[in-house]
Structure formats: C-alpha cells, structure tokens
Amino acid sequence: MDSARVLSTVSSNRKIDPVRRGGGFKADGSLNDNDRVEIGPTGLAFGEWDALGLTPPTLSRMREYRLQRIVGELQKRDLAGVLLFDPLNIRYATDTTNMQLWITHNHARACFVSAAGHVILWDFHNCEHLSAHLPLVKEVRGGAAFFYFETGNRTEEHAAKFAAEVQSVLQEHAGSNKRLAVDKIEMAGFTQLQRLGIEIADGQEVMELARAxxxxxxxxxxxxxxxxxxxxxxxxxxxxxxxxxxxxxxxxxxxxxxxxxxxxxxxxxxxxxxxxxxxxxxxxxxxxxxxxxxxxxxxxxxxxxxxxxxxxxxxxxxxxxxxxxxxxxxxxxxxxxxxxxxxxxxxxxxxxxxxxxxxxxxxxxxxxxxxxxxxxxxxxxxxxxxxxxxxxxxxxxxxxxxxxxxxxxxxxxxxxxxxxxxxxxxxxxxxxxxxxxxxxxxxxxxxx
The missing domain is CATH 3.90.230.10 (Creatinase/methionine aminopeptidase superfamily)
Incomplete structure (x- = not known):
C-alpha cells in the first residue's frame, strides 16, 4: 500500500466519540449530535415516524448487510473485487454521501470492495472527515478524478496513476487474481486498467443483483x-x-x-x-x-x-x-x-x-x-x-x-x-x- 495516498485508516474512523456530548443515539443508531458530519433524518421525521408506529433502520446492521451482499456476488464470480464510480453504488457499499448529483456527472469519487470485504474509498479532496463515522470504510484516499474538466490534457497521466494504485490494491488484497468488476469509469481509466493486464468484468451486474x-x-x-x-x-x-x-x-x-x-x-x-x-x-x-x-x-x-x-x-x-x-x-x-x-x-x-x-x-x-x-x-x-x-x-x-x-x-x-x-x-x-x-x-x- 502507498502510505502517502492513505488519508485516514481504521483508527481515524474512531475519532467521533459517540458520548462526547452525552446525547446518546437516535432511533436509527446514529449519534444524537446535530453537529455530526453525516446527513440524516430530522427530528420532524423521527417524530412523524414514531406517531405512525414505524421502526427506523438500525444503520450499522444495514451497512454490514449491504457489504456482505456485495461480497457474496463477488465470490460467486471469483472476482478480486469491484471498483465503483456510480455514487449510488458507492452509497450502497459505504453509506457515504458527497455532493451526490454533482458526483453523478463528475466522477471524483471511487470505491473498492474486495472479495473479503475490505473497503477503500477515494473521496473528493479534503473530504476524509465525511466517512469518519463509518468503521466499514478501512481506508480513505484521494486521486480518483481523471475527467477532462478536472485534469485537462493531463487526463491520461492521472488515469495511469490511479490505475497503478488499483493494481497495487489488487495485489495486496487478491494476490494473483486480476479479475476486477467495474461499474462506470472514464474511458482513460478503463484503457489504463486494461494496459496493466487487469481483466474487467461488469460491475453493474454485481451491484444491481446485490442491491435487489x-x-x-x-x-x-x-x-x-x-x-x-x-x-x-x-x-x-x-x-x-x-x-x-x-x-x-x-x-x-x-x-x-x-x-x-x-x-x-x-x-x-x-x-x-x-x-x-x-x-x-x-x-x-x-x-x-x-x-x-x-x-x-x-x-x-x-x-x-x-x-x-x-x-x-x-x-x-x-x-x-x-x-x-x-x-x-x-x-x-x-x-x-x-x-x-x-x-x-x-x-x-x-x-x-x-x-x-x-x-x-x-x-x-x-x-x-x-x-x-x-x-x-x-x-x-x-x-x-x-x-x-x-x-x-x-x-x-x-x-x-x-x-x-x-x-x-x-x-x-x-x-x-x-x-x-x-x-x-x-x-x-x-x-x-x-x-x-x-x-x-x-x-x-x-x-x-
């Protein structure tokens, strides 16, 4: 692993103290602190749901279930992992959000899930704090943006750098298995992954079936x-x-x-x-x-x-x-x-x-x-x-x-x-x- 690229690890994902203000937790298990970085339901919503007799989800359990659904689909196909750029697939894998609509047409975030369930998130620059409350995200990195608006005539350079990092991740977490599912990726990134001998499979199939x-x-x-x-x-x-x-x-x-x-x-x-x-x-x-x-x-x-x-x-x-x-x-x-x-x-x-x-x-x-x-x-x-x-x-x-x-x-x-x-x-x-x-x-x- 290129330690220079790792912005936060599992230890920093514990930096949010769930009792730092003594507020406890909300009905879904999220921290009862309105200064928290995660988005979520308001008090109005919780009150209305309670009046209707509805039970909110237990978020930690939902997140773990989703991760295991992805792992199951990867293992069925003998895939080393899945590389995600679609923000809704990233949301499913990590429960992180970051400018969802903007990211839909500016692929500045990515996520890797290994067949053993190791999760790496490449987030927008200076945004590692947005996933600090999620222990399933083991590493937060930067550098997944290689679309023309962002990288101009250096797009191939940045795509090659990212592809090399993905190759390193595969070697660390999958050994000789170079079979990688990818959902959506800029053409430059797709080409660079192929040049490295990575065998690309359909990540949309993996994710749609996991999510179903x-x-x-x-x-x-x-x-x-x-x-x-x-x-x-x-x-x-x-x-x-x-x-x-x-x-x-x-x-x-x-x-x-x-x-x-x-x-x-x-x-x-x-x-x-x-x-x-x-x-x-x-x-x-x-x-x-x-x-x-x-x-x-x-x-x-x-x-x-x-x-x-x-x-x-x-x-x-x-x-x-x-x-x-x-x-x-x-x-x-x-x-x-x-x-x-x-x-x-x-x-x-x-x-x-x-x-x-x-x-x-x-x-x-x-x-x-x-x-x-x-x-x-x-x-x-x-x-x-x-x-x-x-x-x-x-x-x-x-x-x-x-x-x-x-x-x-x-x-x-x-x-x-x-x-x-x-x-x-x-x-x-x-x-x-x-x-x-x-x-x-x-x-x-x-x-x-």
Whole structure:
C-alpha cells in the first residue's frame, strides 16, 4: 500500500466519540449530535415516524448487510473485487454521501470492495472527515478524478496513476487474481486498467443483483421514506387549487422532502390538463384549472437515500369528474391492482409479464416503458416489461423475498386530452406481496 495516498485508516474512523456530548443515539443508531458530519433524518421525521408506529433502520446492521451482499456476488464470480464510480453504488457499499448529483456527472469519487470485504474509498479532496463515522470504510484516499474538466490534457497521466494504485490494491488484497468488476469509469481509466493486464468484468451486474434483495433494515428505511413522501404528497394535494402553477405544487414536494432529511428528486414529472398527455412532460409555469387532472411521479430520494417512487393523479377544484376522466383513472387503477395481486416469490419475470393485465388497445401505444421495476436507492433491477416489449427488451430472472418493486401504469390515448399515472411501491414477501404505499386513491374518480 502507498502510505502517502492513505488519508485516514481504521483508527481515524474512531475519532467521533459517540458520548462526547452525552446525547446518546437516535432511533436509527446514529449519534444524537446535530453537529455530526453525516446527513440524516430530522427530528420532524423521527417524530412523524414514531406517531405512525414505524421502526427506523438500525444503520450499522444495514451497512454490514449491504457489504456482505456485495461480497457474496463477488465470490460467486471469483472476482478480486469491484471498483465503483456510480455514487449510488458507492452509497450502497459505504453509506457515504458527497455532493451526490454533482458526483453523478463528475466522477471524483471511487470505491473498492474486495472479495473479503475490505473497503477503500477515494473521496473528493479534503473530504476524509465525511466517512469518519463509518468503521466499514478501512481506508480513505484521494486521486480518483481523471475527467477532462478536472485534469485537462493531463487526463491520461492521472488515469495511469490511479490505475497503478488499483493494481497495487489488487495485489495486496487478491494476490494473483486480476479479475476486477467495474461499474462506470472514464474511458482513460478503463484503457489504463486494461494496459496493466487487469481483466474487467461488469460491475453493474454485481451491484444491481446485490442491491435487489433488501433486509429488514432496508425495508424499514423504505417504509420511513415512503411515509415522509406521503405526508408531503398530502400537502401537495391540498395546494392543488385552481390558479396556482405546476411549479408551485411541485416545489412543496421538494421542500417537505428536505425538511425531513430527504436528499433530492430525480426529475420533475408533474403535469396538468392537456400536458398530462402524452406522459413525461415536466412541470412548468402552467396555471392549473378547475376540473382538470393533475398527475405526477414522485421519483424522490428521501431519508437514508431511499427512493419513494409513487405516482398519483387527482382532480383540480370541486367540479365533478367527466366520464372520460373516470374511465382513464379506473383503467389505471385496475391495471396496477391486478398486477400487484399476481406477485409472489418464485415467479419468473416472464411469468409476471404473461399474467399481467393487458391495457385496452386504445391505450397501448402510449403505455409506460415497464409494467414494474425494482426500487431501492433509486430505480433498480429488475425491469419487467409489457408483452409487446418482451422480445426486444425483456430479460428473465426470478422474484425473491425481499425484493421491492414499483407497479405502475400510464393510461392515455393517442390524441386524447388527458392521461392518468398511478404507481405503488410493494415488497415481495415469503408468501406473496405487501403494498408499502398507503396514499389513498381518488374515490370520485373511481365511482361508476
């Protein structure tokens, strides 16, 4: 190991004294000290979860479980380790965060996990303190940034230096095994690793499969994130009155997420009236009107970095819904309810597709991209396709207990005035499925 590159070791990860202010610990096991460096839920969130009877995750246990999931996937494939640049994969492996959105498009952080569970984090410069509370991170280094903005015409030089360091790490922790999984890496780094004779495998496969099955703590974290999101959704719905803009309504979701210790939102898919068809229009300055539909997809990264991916559609104002609005809504509702009801462990993805409810012909052209997808730190493996898309885009796998899925539908006819988006988040259990979502559907739109 190049000691000059090691900024902190396991001993420095003990520098945060859990009793330094006598505050003890919060319900998730984190230090009860609001000066701590880690981000996390606020007192507001903890209070609301307690009132709802929710149990927060035990963070130390969740972190250890995630590490062992990665180790298990590495050992199955006889890989020396995995090298990670995707900030969500780094979050899964280490539970560290650092400017997550910025790092998504500026790969200045990396993480190595060996097949024996040794974790090395390359962090942004002068950021070793951000992981000092995490004993699973054994070393913190710098020097993983070799993208053009950062390194310019010296990119190859910096990439070669980093690759040589990775080679040294492999020799120390894997001996003669040069089989390294990598998720996402700048082209210069990929080339330099190959030049050193390192055999590169698919790190995304390793990480997606590791992340797919959640333990009790991850599920508890998800319950908490969903609960906070649904509280924010209620405030959004209360503010959805004629005369406000789509942006006014969407801003509530952002603000309430942050108030509870949530982290960011992946997109801004909210639209009203004629902008609900076709789907995927993001919110803007349009003023919502009496009697029209408003639809959105939360795509929210809440407390603990857990995704709450819920879609709802509701009516603006007090006017009774039209027959067309009811037909759209009932179709979407029946679609997701049926597709949830068929789920059970042991089903293949193809079997789920084949047992799923077909959309009426008039809505198929604008169907959503998937019938359902995995969810965890974000939208994750697997994608389960509609029958029409199975041949070109489908792949197979098997549902397992502990998988969490989002079951969704968009219903809108080509050329139609409006559309409806609905989505619930569910857990595959030992015997079937549990709906983790409790936000109510619209009785007025479901009435015959």
């Amino acid at each position: 099955v959640k333990n009790e703590d991850e599920i508890n974290a998800m319950r908490c994130s969903i609960a906070s999101t649904e509280i924010a959704m209620k405030l959004m719905q209360q503010a959805s009155v004629p005369g406000v803009t789509e942006n006014d309504i969407w801003s509530i979701l952002h603000a309430e997420n942050i108030r509870r210790g949530g982290e960011w939102i992946e997109c801004r898919i909210l639209s009203s009236g004629p902008r609900t068809n076709p789907w995927f229009q993001e919110c803007g300055p349009r003023v919502v009107q009496e009697g029209e539909l408003l639809a959105f997809d939360s795509d929210l990264i809440g407390p603990y970095g857990i995704c709450a991916d819920i879609s709802r559609t509701w009516l603006i104002g007090e006017r009774a819904p039209t027959a067309e609005q009811k037909a759209l809504y009932r179709t979407a509702y029946e679609h997701i309810r049926h597709n949830m009801s068929i789920l059970k462990p042991g089903m293949s993805f193809r079997e789920v597709t084949e047992a799923g409810l077909l959309l009426p012909e008039s809505y198929r052209a604008q169907r959503y991209g998937v019938m359902m997808h995995g969810v965890g730190l974000c939208d994750e493996y697997p994608c389960i396709r509609y029958p029409e898309d199975l041949e070109d885009h489908g792949y197979d796998g098997v549902l397992e207990p502990g998988m969490t899925l989002c079951v969704e539908a968009y219903v809108g006819a080509v050329g139609g005035r409006e559309g409806v988006k609905l989505e619930d988040q569910v857990l595959i259990t030992d015997t079937g499925v549990e709906n983790l979502t409790s936000y109510p559907f619209e009785a007025a739109l479901l009435d015959a």
